Amino acid sequence: MVKPAVGYLEGLRRLADRYGFVLIFDEVKTGFRHGVGGYSRIAGVMPDLAVYGKALANGYPIAALGGKKELMDWFVHPELSKRVLLAGTYNAHPVPTAAAIATIERLLMNDGEVYRHVESLGQKMQEGLEKILRTLGVEAVVARQGSAFCIYFMDHCPKDWHDLAGHHDFGFDEQMRRKLIELGVYFFPVAAKQCSISFAHTTEDIDATLEQIKNQLSEMLR
Known part of the structure; x- marks a missing residue:
């Protein structure tokens, strides 16, 4: 999970406006996961076109393309x-399509209840993980955006793939993930893979996950 550097997206927008190229955001991973406006709304930067994936329909196979009218009109010229x-x-x-409509309707209900819930759980997970890592003296950082998070066993959040490949302890990460699966906590068994919290999860689920992570890391450090 590599977030754009401060000013990066704004810089792309300025360059696109200056030189006249089309700015396209790939929101397959971010669109509708953190807000119905996608990451572009969170960042406050509007692309010319954006692409979206299965989060639009709560996991059903779907993709969508949206953008400015003057560009979208070319499809129906x-x-x-x-x-x-x-x-x-x-x-x-x-x-x-029906799943997407139902998903968007649910996401808009109660003034964003779904997003408030998963953000609260995400924050609880991040704070709990950071406390565990500090207590055990593990060199690691937690990157998070809303309901999505990842533990990186390095001393800083990665800036790009090269940074991640050169500093993250992939072996330790994968070992932890596989042990957690054996304990009933499913962390995708690929090092550096993002983890996700859903609306169905509860504070009890987060507490149970943190407890298992603490126990497993303690065991691995012996």
Whole structure:
């Protein structure tokens, strides 16, 4: 989980405006996970086009493209010779489309109840993990955005993949994840892979997860 450096997205927006290129945000991982406006709204930077993935439909297979009217109009241009092709085998399939509508309606209910809940759990998880790491003297940091988080066994949050590859303890990370799975806590068994909290999770789930992580790290450090 590598967040953009301060000013990076704003700089891209300024360059796009200055030189006239189309700014596209890949929100497949971030769109609808942290807010219906995607990460662009969180960052306060509006792209020209954005692409979204399965979070739009709560896991159902779906993808979406959205953007400024002057760009989207090319897909329905009245002159066929100027129309841009937007093709897909399952375009507008009724099942994931219905799931997307239901998901968005739920996300908008009660003034963002879902996002408040998962943000609260995410914060609890981050604070709990950081306390465990400090107490045990483990060199690691916790990166988080809303309900998504990752523990990096290095002394700083990674700036890019090269930084991560050169400093993260991949072996220790994978060992911890596999041990946690054996204990009933599913951390995807690939080092440096993001973990996610859902609306179905509770504070009790977070407490139980933190307890198992503390016990497992203590065992690994002996």
